[in-house]
Amino acid sequence: MSCACGRQWRPVPEITLLLPSVLQPLAGGQSLLTMPVGGPVTVGGLLNAVAADYAVLGRRLRDETGALRRFVNIYIDGDEVRRLQGLETEVLPGQEVLVIQSVAGG
């Protein structure tokens, strides 16, 4: 693939974060956030980047110690990160990260 100037175009590696509808107003109405990355990043690093752009959204996902809130679940390719390495779990360019709230309470 090439652009109009004739130079070779390579897609920038990125990670996509998908948000539930209840959180989308805190991300400017977006349902997914794409973040260009140069290589693998941790879930924690990804959430730091989100919080830098959308501070209130960041506070909804983690408390001020950095811990993931109890009923916030983050999935990478179908696996919840608590069953992996938690916030240290690596995410690769091209992967999708899904935020889902627990089905809990009444």
Add this chain to the structure above:
Amino acid sequence: MVRMATAAESFVLAIGTKKGLWLATSKDRQDWSFTGPHFLMAEIPSIGIDTREGRTRIMVGARSPHWGPTVAHSDDFGATWNEPEHGAIKFPEDTGAALERVWQIYPDAESRPGVVWAGAEPISLWKSTDGGEHFELNRGLWDHPHRSEWGAGYGGAAAHSIVVDPAGETVHVAMSTGGVYRSADGGTSWEARNRGISAYFMPDPNPEFGQCVHKIAADAAVAGRLYAQNHHGVYRTDDNADSWNSIAEGLPADFGFVMLTHPRRDGTAWVVPLKADGERIPPDGRLAVHRTDDAGNTWKRLSTGLPEREYNSVLRDAASVDTAEPAGVYFGTRGGTVYASTDEGETFREVASHLPDVLCVRAAVAAGA
């Protein structure tokens, strides 16, 4: 803070529930116009209505079970809400703590505009000097050597009552389950002040601290006089909490959560007794407010307008007085009904019902309406 109602003024009533906030305004305290739910699906355990500086600012502590706690405020009766990006209450990194729930939002005296206090879980006291937009942790209480021995009440471990002397530097806080602490220097240093309050559930029923004080309130006109509703026991101090004495005689039960005082008149306070410890309903299912006009020497049962049977309890902050003349008295039940009186409790009427559990009620004479 004292604000007299006039014909031109209006009233605001805020009801925090387990699943959101309802706001009401009224010109006569009879007909209320409601909006809500605001913050649907978040519990609202704390509300502060700040009518200083010519405007009505409603501040709420909201907590979503999924997305955590936060503090927001509105200066337009809930039409819009503002939440500081990085949070109004945020534990400093070195504490290693995270905010669980804001239990109390308490505007300071008229003489200290902009100052707002907050009590939170984990047990902590906070002070804002910018009208409740940002709070700073009170390090004196946070670093108190008793901290490791403070316990959690059934609802959590929190500073839930804040009483500030409008004319001086004395601050009292009450916490579950640590009891009453007093600062004589504006909050720099703190001492336990529970002598006379029973902690019957502990090996030593008269400890220095560890009492389960449910609510404290200051007498409007007598300096150094406060009232406490305890986990069994109703008390008064006349010496700034150096010593407490029982004023429970004449009440149908010495358990309850509410302690309200009149905005101007000395000696007047209200409680809502509950039968405890194993029942926690109004005694025999007969809900009544009890008022004293002589600082707890005698009590008057007030139930006109209340239902014949009501089995729901009234939580510590689910009751409020306004500053009108005569004072209004408001309270809500865990069954989602809110009752209001415009004659200091002599008669009540239902102003809202079928809401989720009522956690917090605040009423005020509105400013800038």
